[in-house]
Amino acid sequence: MKLSREDVLHIALLARLGLSESEVEKLREQLSNILENFEVLQKVDTTDVPPTAQSIPLQNIMREDEVAPSLPSSDILANAPCREGDFFRVKAVLE
Amino acid sequence: MSINHLTIHEAHDLLKARKLSSLELTRACLERVSHVEPKVHAFVTLTEELALKQAQKADELIAKGNFGPLTGIPALIKDNICTRGIRTTCSSKMLENFIPPYDATVVEKLNACGVVTIGKANMDEFAMGSSTENSALFVTHNPWDLNRVPGGSSGGSAAAVAAGEVIYALGSDTGGSIRQPAGFCSVTGLKPTYGRVSRYGLVAFASSLDQIGPLTQDVTDCALVMNCIAGYDPRDSTSVPSPTPDYTQCLTADLKGLRIGVPKEYFVEGMQAEVETAMRSAIKKLEELGAKIDWQVSLPHTPYALAVYYIIAPSEASANLARYDGVKYGFSYQGAGSMWDAMEKTRQHGFGAEVKRRIMLGTYALSAGYYDAYYLKAQKVRTLIRREFDQAFEKFDVIVTPTSPTVPFRIGEKTDDPLQMYLSDVCTLPINIAGVPAISIPAGFADGLPVGMQIIGKPFGEETILKVAYAYEQATEWHKRKPQMQLKK
Numbered sequence: 001m002k003l004s005r006e007d008v009l010h011i012a013l014l015a016r017l018g019l020s021e022s023e024v025e026k027l028r029e030q031l032s033n034i035l036e037n038f039e040v041l042q043k044v045d046t047t048d049v050p051p052t053a054q055s056i057p058l059q060n061i062m063r064e065d066e067v068a069p070s071l072p073s074s075d076i077l078a079n080a081p082c083r084e085g086d087f088f089r090v091k092a093v094l095e
Numbered sequence: 096m097s098i099n100h101l102t103i104h105e106a107h108d109l110l111k112a113r114k115l116s117s118l119e120l121t122r123a124c125l126e127r128v129s130h131v132e133p134k135v136h137a138f139v140t141l142t143e144e145l146a147l148k149q150a151q152k153a154d155e156l157i158a159k160g161n162f163g164p165l166t167g168i169p170a171l172i173k174d175n176i177c178t179r180g181i182r183t184t185c186s187s188k189m190l191e192n193f194i195p196p197y198d199a200t201v202v203e204k205l206n207a208c209g210v211v212t213i214g215k216a217n218m219d220e221f222a223m224g225s226s227t228e229n230s231a232l233f234v235t236h237n238p239w240d241l242n243r244v245p246g247g248s249s250g251g252s253a254a255a256v257a258a259g260e261v262i263y264a265l266g267s268d269t270g271g272s273i274r275q276p277a278g279f280c281s282v283t284g285l286k287p288t289y290g291r292v293s294r295y296g297l298v299a300f301a302s303s304l305d306q307i308g309p310l311t312q313d314v315t316d317c318a319l320v321m322n323c324i325a326g327y328d329p330r331d332s333t334s335v336p337s338p339t340p341d342y343t344q345c346l347t348a349d350l351k352g353l354r355i356g357v358p359k360e361y362f363v364e365g366m367q368a369e370v371e372t373a374m375r376s377a378i379k380k381l382e383e384l385g386a387k388i389d390w391q392v393s394l395p396h397t398p399y400a401l402a403v404y405y406i407i408a409p410s411e412a413s414a415n416l417a418r419y420d421g422v423k424y425g426f427s428y429q430g431a432g433s434m435w436d437a438m439e440k441t442r443q444h445g446f447g448a449e450v451k452r453r454i455m456l457g458t459y460a461l462s463a464g465y466y467d468a469y470y471l472k473a474q475k476v477r478t479l480i481r482r483e484f485d486q487a488f489e490k491f492d493v494i495v496t497p498t499s500p501t502v503p504f505r506i507g508e509k510t511d512d513p514l515q516m517y518l519s520d521v522c523t524l525p526i527n528i529a530g531v532p533a534i535s536i537p538a539g540f541a542d543g544l545p546v547g548m549q550i551i552g553k554p555f556g557e558e559t560i561l562k563v564a565y566a567y568e569q570a571t572e573w574h575k576r577k578p579q580m581q582l583k584k
Contacts, residue, residue, distance in 0.1 A: 008455070015413060015458040016420075016435070017451060018443030027455055030513055034456065037514060038402040038469070044476050051474030052481055054303040054333065055530025056290040056554070061332040075196035081427030088422050091434040 001035040099259035117167030121150035137255035166209030171264040177296040186230035189445035199296020216251030238578040246276030253280040271523025274535035278498030278547020289530035290335035293328030301411035318342035345558035351385035356491035360397035369541030377538040400525040406473035413457030488553040498547030537573035
């Protein structure tokens, strides 16, 4: 699988990951090489094999919806890079 | 034997007999840290003040006779495990100043056992790596040879235990991140069955693979730490609601009738001859101890584990790491024009090269048009790998392999070639894919460098692998060898 420059930029956009010019080229090369190696998987016959998302036989753990104390908002906001009062401050979403 | 290389149970006996106080032990560790750290660089954060306070409290509990096996014993916590009020960086610029408002469940449990927390351990950024060279902060050095890597990603945890800076440490293991550094540093490291230890408060990397576990100086210590940290936690829906045994009860040195399988696929191409020699004599030792060895076991899907892992783990990582947007906590790029620009630049400057590579790989594998060919395909082959283990465990009590195909490599040797680096986890990855437990224990040396043996068990078969590990340890002296570092006083 050879990735193009456009492929790399498209994936970076999906991941909201800014990349420098040199990163784009390096990742294009490295990811192409890695993906090429992963093509071995296509040789494995997986007809009628169900996928495994996780390895333990647990499903849909339910619990009562009970009120319990949560962390004080001051603790949560203490790590905010940018805040205004009791809110996280972000750049304008709509321009 | 110096006070710094006491095991948990040896230190506990001395504390109990009032021949040593927790404060003395803690001070000895802190002094050792000050001598060794300029060479080893295992600590991201040293919590000296907290440690002395906890030691004092532990001594009070001991004086009252109200104490357990871990009370007053100094430990190091990997820096992706949240500690309330103590910086938890994941060795990333993204979280360099992050101070968690809560404790991970394992930290709560250690605190309840009277732990003395000496600090937080260096690691590969977000636990992505096999050498601790991906730490955005600094590189950790292997105490056995300071020019070599300690393994990764729990390299700080393993190096600190080997160097006698702490009595034991916690690590996390997604594809070998406890076992491979344990092997490289000649300490004992256990990855429990997925679901055995709560992941609440462990910074998520690949949620279907991550497990927290102990790095210790011997098998008894490993069992003692498991007794404290294992168990169901309602805050982690993937933790398993079954009772936890007393893991010290299985530590008997009798292997008579035990069936051990040795899969040939783990003696891979590119394996160092000296490692293979050490492994074969370690397995012969198990035979002498009464186990029945089958050298011809085949787990034919093993060669696909690397590709399965490096699709599934980055896919999960790409989703987990989407939370780092520079808004709620962590690094935030200032001076961007728009919200999207701020997000992209935050992630560009906050993440290191390997983290970016895996986010890109995972995003690609999950993207429209490639999901079936990569992610879904990997999940199906995961099923086949799991089934193969299930079938093998119908015939064998444990499976034994090398922990790593090589001895610790040189710093810088593999940093330019991601695939070569990925290959150093080739013996440990399949275990996380299958979700089974495995331990790495010291099994010899090749040219003075550690070789680890991996013992794999069936799901929730921790007791059996601890038993085999214990029997081997009692019959050998490898775990008692400690690195001789050239330290300037």
